[in-house]
Amino acid sequence: MRALDPGALNLGLKQQYLALSQALLSRCDLYMDVVLNRDGVITLSHLKWGNPHLERNTEEHAVDIGFDLDHGIADQTYFFVRDLTHQHQHHGNDADTIITTQRQERPDDLSWSLEIMYSLYFHIITVKRKENPTEHVRALGILAYLQSYKNIIKRRKDLIQPTLALPEFDDASSKESIKATKDYIDLKLNEQKRNSDNRKSFLLWVVATVFTVVNFTVGFADKALPPNPTVSSVANFLKTNAYVLPALAIAALIYMASNLISKPRYDFKRDVVRMSIAGRVPAVAVALLLGIGMLVICVSFVISLLSN
Template sequence: MAKLVSYRGWIPTVNGRLSFKIIGECRHPSAAQYANLGTASYQYVIALQRRQTTDVLFPRLLSRFFQVSGDFKFVFCARSRRGARSVDDPLIGRIYVMRPGSEGYLKIDGLFSAWLPVFRTAEDSPDEYTIANYKIIHDELSALTDFSANAVIHRNGMTTISRVAFSDDEIYDNSERFAAAEKVNIDAIWADQLYFFLRDISHQHQHHSPDADTMITTYRVEGRTLEWCSRVVYALYFYIINSKRRLEPTEQVRVLGVLAYLSSFKTIAEEQSKRQGLPLDIPQFNDQATKDSINATKGYLDLKFSERKQNSDKFRTVLFTVTATLLTLINFVNGFADPNVETEEWIKSFANLIKENAWVCVFPPLIIGVWWISDLILIPNYEAKRDAVRLTFSNRWLFGTLIVVLAAGAFFVAWWLTYLSVF
């Protein structure tokens, strides 16, 4: 059962021309299996990717605990005409989605491994043979899929998703009941997920973290209109203004990249308006002044960072000097001090505590070592940070209670160890 609705989005491209040859070369959210080869007449693309679509916080950990799975498999099968007369022809195909545990989900990996050689040898095969195999693969995917939709990607990045279809009436009815109970638009949700899949396999996230890239979604389109373009501009500017307020040099650099995307999109939208003869009402912003402001903020942050680094170096030098002097003084005093002089009781207790629990001394260097190694090898994960913040806001009472309990437990352990060492 298919719904004849159309949604449009934009796959960011700075130069205004998307290369279909790189589709499939992606690593987010997982590496895709793909074949992307051209014959004399067509450019073929087939890509398979596993995607986590659930909104559960920390999905890898909590999805199993709550028995909620959003681990779907997405397949994109499409082609575009090639040749001197087809330089601007779009990539036209269909997206197929397999839900967890379904027959298609279990079989698609094996079938995909058999299909890839067919496409990878397409350059050496007659066009008729490749076209026939392309149609057969579409038929086999249609028999396995749970959800599917038509997809058209233009060279300028403008993307259309239409005819969202369900494989049987049971899935359709369950989706409708869920939408009515939760008061959501199930078509828009699926269109967004399909768009995110197309964007991730077609676009390299250069100016922002891949797991943070939800600044552009899809917009429902009825008839011939470019109204959705103004919403894309608003979304990009909202990201720019919001990120610009974060006083981090990295964020300022990313904002400059998104501003370049914005300028490219406005140019593309204006070209579409002239070509199709449709009105275009894009909100006016002063891009140059915004860029100058971002550069000024970035320069200020670089200056403050340099000052902090200088102060940190000074503090480290003073700390090392004071520590070395103190150790030398202690060693000097220890050599001439009278051994019969009594030491304060609390100093003895503390020394005995350290002696009896010498393993505690391992923790400071261990913490420093772990922090240093993680700072070198780990990539900042926006998704994990976002989930941690959402956890504290959505469960304030539970989170606050947990912090109090942990603090009380740590205090009790410290008191107990001190008590044993004294008595």
């Protein structure tokens, strides 16, 4: 693209590029002219058609289903150009869907910028209520982007529409609030991890101590004594149902993998209360009953096997 600069003195490449552009344009059923400014503001023309028959049928169908065709095509064009020219630093591609194209009533109209500003602030307020620290990092990145966006709009307002009143938002307080929430969640998650590590260490210590004591005392046992019926039943059960031990190992691996894959949570009690308030008591009750029922069935099955 730098070779297309008039100062590059490469007229042959520029002519080929323009010829290719015209060849592609002649094959388009519909298209929009796109102007991407250096400050990041993108302008799209009204939808243009290369096929009158397709235009008539498409517009009639859009009216029948209540679809805003111009806006829909403009959004897809904007997403396409954005993904070609923009590098996502603070968030993923999905977060950029909070910004869509806005209609401009006249050349000196900047009221469309307010709608984008409201959408970004609404997204930040919504994200800051979530319990995932990753979302708060994204919210801080979007807030930094929003501050840059407001500076761009202020410069455009001074040149194009000085009478436009921009809303005032307390960005500093919003930033501190997001950081405070993130720090609190990090603290709770670290505390949960520390408690979990302590419980695991204590459990391993208890198991190791029990095995050591059992192994030490077995050496003094009288070999002539009859074996304990319960121990014999357990041994026979494990011998007959050898799949139980691998199943337990698989269950443990699944549990460990789920802890790595699933998102960390905090204030679980509050979440349960919130679900009850939200009117989802039947779903929670059914899930609990199913879990209890499955546990009872498993316990009764093991007891019956041991008794046999």
